[in-house]
Amino acid sequence: MCARVSLSKLLVPSIRKSYSTGLVRNKSSTYNSRKEIPKEWRNPAALYGYPVNPIVGSVQKQIVNALHLGERERASALLSNISHGKHVLLANHFVEILKYCALTPDPLFVLEIWKTMEEKGIDLNNRCHTLMIRALCKAGYLEEAFNLMSNCTETSYLYPTLQKYNILLGASTGMNSVIHVSRCLDLMENGMLGKDEITYIELLKLAVLQKNLSAVHSIWNEYARYYSFNLISLRKFIWSFTRLKDLTTACEALQHLVALVFRGDSTIKISAEEKMVIPKLDVPIPFYCNQDNNNTGSPKVVRFDSNEVKSVGTVLEYPKSVLVTKILRLSFTDVIRACVPPKNDELAEQLFSLMQKLGIEPSRSAYDGLIRVLIKERGFHDGIEMLNLMKQKNLKPHDSTFAAISIGCSESLELDLAEAFLDQMAEYKNAYPYNKLLEACDTLDQPERGVHVFGKMKQLKVAPNIKTYELLFSLFGNVNAPYENGNILSQAEATRRINAIEDDMVRNDIQHSYVSLRNLLRALGSEGMISGLLHYLRVAENQFTPGTPIYNIVLHSLIEANEDQTAINVFRTLMSHGYRPNDVTCNIMIDCCSISRSFKSAQGLTAMMIRYGYPPQAQTYTSLVKLVLASEDFDEALNLLNQACSDGIQLDAVLFNTIINVASQKDRIDIIEYVMDRMHKEGVPPDPATCGHVFTTYVNQGFYNTAMEALQVMSIHMLSEEDINKNKTVFEELIYAEDSEAESRALDLFKDSKENVAVALLNLRWCAMVGNPISWLTDQSQWVKRLSATNSFR
Template identity: 20%
Template sequence: MLLRAAARQKVILLDFLAPSLLSRSVQTRANPISLQHNDPSPSELVDTVKKELPLIHATRGVSDAQVNLFNKSLVQLRHASTKQDTPAVIKLWRQLEENRLLHFLQQSQVAVVANLLADSFTSGNLRSSDEALFEDVALKAAASRSTNALNELMVLRLKQNNPAAVIELYRRFMELLGGKEVWDEGHIEAEDTVRGTGLVSDDRSKSRRIPHDPGRVALLLAVTAAHAQRDAFQDALQTCLQTVVRFHHQSTKAFLAKFEHDPAFQDKVQVWVKRLHIARMVYRPPSLSKQISNLSSAPSSKLLEELYQAVINGLSGPDAYLAPEPSKITATKSVALTEAGWTSFLAAFLKCGRRDLASKLWTDMSEVGIRPGVSLWTALLDSYDSMRAVEDAAAAWNMMVAQGIQPEGLTYRALISTLFNGRKADEAMKVFQAFQKAPPNGTASQHTLSVYNTVINGLLSINREDEAQALLKQMEAHGPSPDLVSYNTFMAYYGRRGNFKALASLVSRMAAQKLEGDVFSFSTILSALLKAGRDDAPEIMFDIMRKHGIEPNVATYSAIIDHQMRERNERNLEAAMRMLQTMEQDPDLQPNEITYTSILAGLYRGEWLAPEKAEEWRKEIVGRMRQRGVEFTLTTYHILIKACLEYSQPEGLVNALAYYRRMRQRKIPLIHTTWYILLLGLLRRGEWAVAEEIINDMYSSGHQPTGATLDLVRKIRQRGGQ
């Protein structure tokens, strides 16, 4: 019957219907046909129907009458949308909904309806009798990812000073989502830095993140503005904490532009957005700590200082919305800065050399009624260790003890490490002896093994091998039982000296402790053998592994190859290539893209290899990959492009661009991270003309940069004279 209809009728849009019927189980087609398209010829339509008949027949619960109704409605919908006949479009929408066919519409078709509604809301050309129906359609279109109609409706209600209506619309929208906020996408956007605050979005798993979508951000902004009209900051905060959507600078700017008639309202919403960003980050301590760490590595401490000041501002004053610690949470201060947050700021300030800010933090804690705990003192000692500030560390320790703070294992470890690194080994051993005498059930007993391993490392660093060996024997006999870190520290020591007898003894002692060596262990043995001039070093290493019951697999080989490439010398490169050859010749050890990537990235990691030799090896590896049909993944391309752009020789740029072109030839989706890596590398190299070409490619592809990538675009065009 369907074939007869196809031959009879000029336009039957089964090409819309077939994939839509399976939309619950398969992804939407990459290039959906819009409502405004050229009509297919009868012969073309018959071919399409023939191809898609199996899909239609395989779908249960859809009658021929429903198929015909759906197709007819789509034709009418196309004509009505062309004429901008909003009432007719809404009527057809309702008809599809009443016949339970609405969910078969593709997103492009829903967008047509949403755009018409958005125009109605923007112009204010809306009859009161149509409001309920239009609201319902706008909500369902938004739930289908076409949010512009709902956005404009919310803006209209805000301008009418009706915040309750906006909040209710948002509630209904979230209810329609059914708790599923993450739309299926081909990629995940990288984290975006929020201008003016130095913030990034929360560091959650990919399953809880969504790509930046201006429409979704606008909905969150609208409900935030509604709460601002009601002066209900805590309600706005709870709304933000319950969604994975985050504010974005450009989307916020575009949203606020709709309220140019009310500058005071614009300013208020802008302030709330910034405060909500801060509160949201503080609410998730791991995210805050990660962002602080990232900012501490930046060339300037300006953004770090701004972030800290924003947090401090949230802790004090009449509009305070943050609590200084969890025990001080109140109804108006429902989010608390944890000890981990204070500690992260302190460590970051000292890392940046900003002792003035570290001192300010100590003062700020006192002013908000917080007594520095042991974690903060430990962070202070760790920072002094990295700065080799032995006297400062000793003074801090004495002050901590004087204040009655009981040190824990990591606190002892920090001081011991500082003393060893400051060449005060005898004092370090005295502190270690005090640690050993500490009550076994006290806080000092935590992280005991870490303290012992620090002492072993310290003793070996000053060649007090006998004392280190005595301590290891004590650990083996009486505890704490040594772990891989303990033995690997000795491995590194003996490996540097080429002491194969000691290395063999360590492997046996590890076996007696029922410990298997890891990649570091065996890579250390391999490097020592290579240093001794053993051409059969890889074979000896793998024999040792097998002798101790460890059967190397692809992952093991790949990891050891990567470790060898990080040694950055030709001897280790040749060993890596011999291992690669062994893998290629063994059907059970066939190398994958990770294996080859380790070698390729290693060639350009630093400039230890002459450019012509690096190019010879690169061609060799690429040729082997082609011979075996091994293709790079998106992540692999990112690693290689980054490594090549960091290689200062001209070949680095040439190869980075070759990988980029190969990605495009293979039609691999270029995501936010891809463009960021390319533009950052080109900016650092000062390749302004090439960077401009990449920017043009990015915009031509339809990708709209946000956050950090958009900042790179601005910097490139500014420095390149664009």
């Protein structure tokens, strides 16, 4: 007989409050469910071999009906009447009510029944006890369930069973409560009840929740040692391995599953709740059994030849094959989806093809996994092909499928396609695909489309995250830059945009991140908003450890605004906070020295760079050259240029253009020709600025033929040898074309970020139009030969 435990021990304060208000912790509970009551609950004639009193049985039916209709007060009244009757009551008279309470679940009415049974002196039995525990566990009342389990005295008809502990273990696992799991396992060990297959499955779920792959492998090995695998257990293991990204073991388990199906020794049963369950349990394995350390390896997996497999329908007869097919489809789908993170497109395709060969029609989720891995490895075109195949089979894709294709399109900068696939999503609330489209808009500098994308997020109630706002600051933080300098109007518009974005961040309770502040500082600097720049620098210093990169953005913006003294103060702050300047910092401050014309300070910064392990680069020499040219010291500028060339560093056109620009202003053709000769010998391609400075200088001096020849040579040098060899015919057609659309076709290259190619072709077309023959062999040019001869001894 169950010990007379006070209800106060079971009804802890939280549950007593729920009991008084009629609330239950588990939100999935449905007291007002309108499901049809099973026939066996209506007029039961016997309960587990015990005859049922017609009057009591009728009351049971009325109580279940009342609970089913949500009439709790009437159910309580009927329960009170059944307990005040003259008929002898046994625990089995409450079984059907408890079964309903366990299915719903209704833990509060279970406790009311428990109180009634205790008041009437009705002894609990295992069946009622199990149903009570199930109802409490299903509703999330773990403490009460443990109390009910531990506060009952063992009798011949009431004692601990493995089924009860598995219910407790499953509920503890479902709530990811390690404390309750450990408590349950300790009780099982103390009671010497051992483990059965369901115990292992519940422990498997916990290992997955905790992302403990080694625990899953331990369970896999121990299970294989004591039990034979069946379809349900293999399904659970495949699910576990795929969730923890162990693709190799998941494939082994899947092979084992397919082989088991074709051996035909699999059996499946369906529970009262229409769930597939393990049909037969072997003898439970004690906790204290000695394990052979030599048998800890994984079970031997039976291999099968995919070329000789038959359709599942030919191996098993209907309806058994329907259930087996369902297990196989779920397992194949899990493994296919597990191929996405490692980008194993070949395995995913092989499994997908094998599903079809087995006669298993792939599900939407299987297509989703295959499309996602194909997009990652091969691009969005393959994904669209599979999507069209789904449409042919009248399968509606998941929103995640459309999202994956949209992301692939965004990464390939196909914005129209990306937006079109976003429009096909029904209820996808993840901001990631929208962020990828915003990122593509930022890359292509299309803020107008970005406004439309963000507006769509608002319309569909897709919650933005910090990545969204980082991209918004990058897209909309500046107005005129980089095409024009900031002015009063553009700065006012930038301020309005920034305030609007920050207000939206506040509404969504999102704080600035390092990246969002970095993008914001870059936007403010590009518009020349110095006060705002310094304000947000202080914000960054207060919220984060800004680090050298943040200070570099601020320093660069200050130099661009000729705020050299403010830059020096910020640099001192950087040093005082213990941050170590890098090569970018030093180059920026060397550039700052050109404003104050302090060559000595620049030399000191160069020495500091070398001391910190940063050898001078092209940008360093560019800043030093700019500094000496401020006093028109061309000799020192050329010495620095020669030093840069001898150091073997990666040179760029900016360094040469710095000298050419000043020489052009001073009409120093000799300096220009020397620099151009050195540029040619070092293999540095000129850019449009180089062509402009050199051509203008020759024209201003009246050397028109030389100007055209130099322009032709420089324009050809702007094109790489690979481009010339590959597209020479196309280039010539464009250069010599007489139609009015030729120049428009050249300008179209700007859209593909090929500005230098477009400018070079337009220059060559102009040279051809004025009658100069185009020769791709620039070494034969008289201008190139003269430059080389003139400067060979310099």
